Amino acid sequence: MHPARQPGDDPAGDVVRWAAFSCLLVPVVLVVYGTSFDGAAVATLGLVTVTAVCRVMLRHSEKTQRTAARVPVALPPGAVPRGRHSRAGAGTHRGCHGSGGISTHE
Secondary structure, three states: OOOOOOOOOOHHHHHHHHHHHHHHHHHHHHHHOOOOHHHHHHHHHHHHHHHHHHHHHHHHHHHHHHHHHHOOOOOOOOOOOOOOOOOOOOOOOOHHHOOOOOOOOO
């Protein structure tokens, strides 16, 4: 059983739904304000094309992000992962005991 979907669960889907709504609304507004049916049809075709391309790019971006989150980053052989406060070697971080000057490491 799947949990109930919340409105903010799929931000890309929300964007695509609003874009599809705009693809329907814009031609109506254009015709109401005096644009020809041909002009409104061309505008609709352009909006549908842009919406479709954006949807494909959004889905590809989501897929790439999910894949990157699952795949661990491979370090080159011999590389040592360093945290924010780790030292590169003995005596490289002078702190307040250095020979004057301000420490460049934080």
